[in-house]
Amino acid sequence: xxxxxxxxxxxxxxxxxxxxxxxxxxxxxxxxxxxxxxxxxxxxxxxxxxxxxxxxxxxxxxxxxxxxxxxxxxxxxxxxxxxxxxxxxxxxxxxxxxxxxxxxxxxxxxxxxxxxxxxxxxxxxxxxxxxxxxxxxxxxxxxxxxxxxxxxxxxxxxxxxxxxxxxxxxxxxxxxxxxxxxxxx
Numbered sequence: 065x066x067x068x069x070x071x072x073x074x075x076x077x078x079x080x081x082x083x084x085x086x087x088x089x090x091x092x093x094x095x096x097x098x099x100x101x102x103x104x105x106x107x108x109x110x111x112x113x114x115x116x117x118x119x120x121x122x123x124x125x126x127x128x129x130x131x132x133x134x135x136x137x138x139x140x141x142x143x144x145x146x147x148x149x150x151x152x153x154x155x156x157x158x159x160x161x162x163x164x165x166x167x168x169x170x171x172x173x174x175x176x177x178x179x180x181x182x183x184x185x186x187x188x189x190x191x192x193x194x195x196x197x198x199x200x201x202x203x204x205x206x207x208x209x210x211x212x213x214x215x216x217x218x219x220x221x222x223x224x225x226x227x228x229x230x231x232x233x234x235x236x237x238x239x240x241x242x243x244x245x246x247x248x249x
Contacts, residue, residue: 095141096125103149110153120152193243201236204229 100121107117124145194202200222207218208229219226 091138092125092129092141095138095145099142099145103145106146107149107153110150111156116156117153120149120156124148124152189244190240193240196243197236197239201232201239204232205236205240208233 103121103124104114104117107120108114111117111120127148128145194205197205203222204218207213207221208215213221215226215229219229222229224232
């Protein structure tokens with residue numbers, strides 16, 4: 065919200081185009097210079113965006129100028145500008161809502177495609193390594209970790225003791241670590 069810059073742009077425009085400068089009533093130019101910053105703050109309070117607020121104020125002044133608006137009472141003119149700026153700010157917010165409804169968004173919990181590909185490769189490596197294990201070791205690992213059974217449930221499902229489940233799982237983990245190396249954590 066640099067009033068000096070924005071007013072300078074208007075002054076440069078006025079000075080570089082003398083026929084247009086004569087068409088801008090001095091009272092409106094003075095109103096712009098005097099109240100620009102406050103009007104931008106007003107717009108910014110509504111839209112929460114400095115650049116959009118500056119654009120709203122400038123567009124409002126341009127609309128006033130294009131309609132050949134005559135300034136008779138500065139207080140009424142300022143009230144009119146404030147109302148017009150608030151209305152334009154609301155329009156900006158409505159457009160944002162409409163645009164927001166139509167912008168496709170990726171679900172925040174959705175992993176990237178690369179993550180999915182890496183997971184698939186890791187899973188393939190683990191499945192291949194599981195195939196290299198003995199039948200009992202593979203069965204103990206699958207029941208214990210993939211099916212989520214406790215040691216007692218795994219022992220019951222395999223028809224062996226809990227100590228045997230622990231042995232099979234332990235030997236299987238050693239073999240998997242050797243086959244998969246640092247991939248297995």
